[in-house]
Amino acid sequence: MHPGKYNLIVITGPTASGKTAFAAHLANALDGEIISGDSRQIYRRMDLGTGKDYQDYLVDGKQIPAHLIDIKEPGYKYNVYEFQNDFFKVFTQLTEQNKTAILCGGTGLYIEAVLKGYKMIHVPPNPELRKSLEEKSLKELETILSQFRKLHNSTDTDTVKRAIRAIEIETYYQSHPDLEVTLPEIRPLIIGVSIDREERRKKITRRLNQRLNEGMVEEVKHLLEEGIPPEDLIYYGLEYKFLTQYVIGELSYDEMVRQLNIAIHQFAKRQMTWFRGMERRGFNIHWIETSQPMEEKVNTVINLLSD
Structure with a gap:
């Protein structure tokens, strides 16, 4: 990576925009590693519901290293303070190894916590x-x-x-x-992956059906059988909320699918609102269409890095 100008690439965008596969191809081209910026993929055994598409990290038969995935047990309430702390540990290691760090995820709050470099020690209320x-x-x-x-x-x-x-x-x-905390300086190149609204709607619905077919209900049943209280799973929202409500008998299957589908579409809209807010707050996001061929998207970023 250009040593002077940028020391972090950020790949963000709404759910179903194809961020992960893009970040993996980019990491492959730049000898990089991915740091996940997703607030729910940190949980073990919560795979289908959080959309951990492990195959997205495979590029030309090579497994791209990804950090901050599967690091906590389900039921744990991870927060933005811990994320910032965990991110900077990994970021520092990758920088020391001369690896390109690529932060990839759609949790706007987490991404902004890193970019702003807020000192986020747990300061108790006074x-x-x-x-x-x-x-x-x-x-x-x-x-x-x-x-x-x-x-x-x-x-x-x-x-x-x-x-x-x-x-x-x-x-x-x-x-x-x-307590003086000095966080490493972040010089980010921020890439937003945009997807046509109609295409996003179709993809969200298609992906939901696919995950249900792959056993998302069973995943939630197993977590409940492990003894994780239903309210802890409901706390994680979206898939875990509605699937848990179905499994414990509060929703019929059809109603669960209908409400969950609507909730994911609304979530994607909120993500876009957050990213537009980031632009108003002074972050320069370079938007790339997800429909572009992968090689073209990767080259666009490589050109931005060398400008």
Whole structure:
């Protein structure tokens, strides 16, 4: 990878846009490895429901290494703090090995946590501080925040609640100077994979039917038989929510398929809204049509890297 300009490639886009296969082909061309940016593929034995298409990581008979997949047991509640921490560990290792790091996934919050480089230590709530700030206006909170070492990105202060949280975090750092976290600098080339809306709809429905045929209901039954409480699976949303409701008898099969199909389409729309928001927040996303031939897509990125 161009040593000066970029040190990370990000491949993102809505569900069913073909991100993974594209990232794998890119990794193959650039001697790279993939870091998953998907909030649910971290769970073991949750494969069909999270869309772990292991065959997507095979390129010309070669298995492309992928990190942060299958790292936690089902039922665990992983969060963005842990993701940021885990990402930077892998990113640092890959950089030291002169490998191209490719962050691939559709969880916008996770991707933005890496790109913004927020110091995301678990800062506990400070009820007294919150109480003392709750009457203040957004303008006053911004003034307080600006007195700290550096004013955070302006999205910190787009609401009173966020501004108070930002002050809470900075106050915590000031009283715990040993917690100074230096995150590696990220110079990302961000690629968004776009898919025609009608094509996306068809692909989502087709993929859902395919996964149901491959045994997605059985996958959920096994997880419940292991003793994972239904509410823990429902917490993961989408496939796990509706399939669990079907297995425990709250939904009929047809109703489950119908509601799940609608929910996945809505989810894809929310993802696109998030990516458009990222562009408004100053991230430069280079959009590539998923319908382009694979070689063309890979070459587009290689050209962007060498510009």
